[in-house]
Amino acid sequence: MSRAFDRYLYAIRRLKEKYLCVRAVDVAHFLDVSKASVSTAVRQMRDQGLIDAEPDGNLLFTALGQERSDWLEDRISFFHRLLTDAGVEPSQALQDALSFSWEMSDASFEAFRSMGKGVS
Numbered sequence: 740m741s742r743a744f745d746r747y748l749y750a751i752r753r754l755k756e757k758y759l760c761v762r763a764v765d766v767a768h769f770l771d772v773s774k775a776s777v778s779t780a781v782r783q784m785r786d787q788g789l790i791d792a793e794p795d796g797n798l799l800f801t802a803l804g805q806e807r808s809d810w811l812e813d814r815i816s817f818f819h820r821l822l823t824d825a826g827v828e829p830s831q832a833l834q835d836a837l838s839f840s841w842e843m844s845d846a847s848f849e850a851f852r853s854m855g856k857g858v859s
Contacts, residue, residue: 744780744787748808763781763798814848818840822835
């Protein structure tokens with residue numbers, strides 16, 4: 740699966756933690772991107788079976804989208820924990836964990852995870 744939509748899935752997940760209804764405009768504000776770019780991504784994510792949109796615009800994860808979101812959250816949490824345990828300030832650790840999670844290959848992540856099994 741492509742990582743092209745991970746930032747959008749992350750934004751939807753975070754917004755869903757705070758609000759019952761998340762629309763494209765909310766995602767645009769969260770990511771500081773244009774509504775047009777979010778609308779394009781939403782259309783493509785729907786085509787790939789990652790999300791559905793209700794008639795009122797509320798964005799919902801499909802089972803596949805939820806699985807991808809959970810996978811991404813696992814990666815972000817792993818790196819955030821690793822960095823904060825190493826003494827990195829939590830907000831900086833989150834920014835770096837996001838970057839690592841979005842950019843790192845699966846093979847490299849698994850290597851880090853294996854190495855970090857003893858890190859708690």
